[in-house]
């Protein structure tokens with residue numbers, strides 16, 4: 001197995017073979033440049049604008065939550081629009097001022113979309129019925145895997161904030177950590193300049209790492225992740241990365257003039273159960289039994 005070059009391939013096969021699955025187990029991720037068609041990318045990208053136009057400042061459909069004043073953590077500051085009938089919500093980037101008379105501009109300044117799979121048929125198709133993605137997930141998680149969450153980060157041109165080093169399982173309340181995978185799909189060219197994914201190959205094998213709330217977000221310290229070992233995964237629109245829930249990863253800030261939108265979905269194996277947070281916190285713990293993940297009760301608020 002060639003582990004000296006990134007686990008980045010052109011085509012996602014119809015049925016991943018044992019070598020690909022072995023590489024996933026070894027390195028904690030696989031990336032493919034060509035997965036969604038240009039039409040699927042366009043529909044998924046336009047969908048973000050459609051949802052912003054449907055929900056933002058529409059008091060019948062969504063409520064507005066604005067935490068800027070009490071929120072010290074940079075990545076939790078933007079205005080949040082929350083559906084009144086489902087868990088769907090989206091949040092504006094940092095200090096960007098959302099205005100009802102500038103919805104196109106607002107759509108280009110969204111930071112986060114959450115619980116969006118059922119909002120549009122294109123998201124449901126990609127998340128749950130895309131044949132090659134289903135085959136890939138079946139190969140790495142086993143048959144009867146289940147959806148766990150949908151949460152996508154977008155990085156607006158020029159102001160897109162960094163998502164610092166973290167493991168996704170630092171957030172997810174499940175009872176075991178060997179059967180959770182994320183799928184990250186580029187909707188724009190994702191480059192180092194506009195904030196593509198960076199991973200620590202094989203970093204999932206060390207298990208849970210300590211996270212803390214910084215002034216930016218919940219993150220692993222740089223001593224814990226050795227950024228020199230990181231690999232940048234640049235992907236064209238429609239390219240996809242599947243990665244282990246324990247793989248340390250980050251995306252840098254976008255200071256470039258090009259936006260970087262992405263979709264993200266998480267899945268769990270049939271053997272993995274969702275459990276109460278107290279039970280999960282006892283497992284995502286160090287030798288002293290202390291929780292190592294992202295404890296929302298400790299989010300920094302303004303002094």
Ligand SMILES: O=C(O)CCC(=O)C(=O)O
Nearest residue numbers: 153154163168249251262
């Ligand atoms: O899309 C990004 O910028 C980062 C996504 C990510 O790492 C996450 O949501 O956990």
